[in-house]
Amino acid sequence: DTGVSQDPRHKITKRGQNVTFRCDPISEHNRLYWYRQTLGQGPEFLTYFQNEAQLEKSRLLSDRFSAERPKGSFSTLEIQRTEQGDSAMYLCASSRAGGQASEQYFGPGTRLTVT
């Protein structure tokens, strides 16, 4: 396994700008998750893909957020009209099919700072 990779690792943007993050999961993993982690908190679920289908979105994911996973491979998370409250670490994770015993492998995260 080459591991889950995320790009960029850090992003500083001004309020109101759009940003896009990319996640490359482990190649044979068909499940992909996005989480958001703010300072002093545990990661919170944002959205879930099984292959290319987005099957669940958290209420945390406002209309300004959109995620895609074309062809069931890499995924992108876009935030439009960023706000200071969007500043956080965005984590991507992937796992194999296999029920709840199948553990998730996390990428290094993208740290977003909105000024």
Added chain:
Amino acid sequence: AQSVTQLGSHVSVSEGALVLLRCNYSSSVPPYLFWYVQYPNQGLQLLLKYTSAATLVKGINGFEAEFKKSETSFHLTKPSAHMSDAAEYFCAVSDAPSGTYKYIFGTGTRLKVLA
């Protein structure tokens, strides 16, 4: 609803002392539980997981955890702390009822190891 509670946001131990990090869970179904470690500015690394096979689970780096149904607990222990154990630790439960198996995390415990 699935949830986990981590008691103690900060724990300090001396090098060589016992490490005990507490996690209690709430689950409507038999839970699958996980402990992850996070080093600064990095993603999460799996330490160990409970999948109902055995109540005492051994993980990496000398960590282990015991599942106690009667106490709804899954505490993480290590007999002898090392300086390299200083990190943040997260307990998580898999959200099986949702069908997505997303993780629900606790708020984390930051472990400090004193020389």
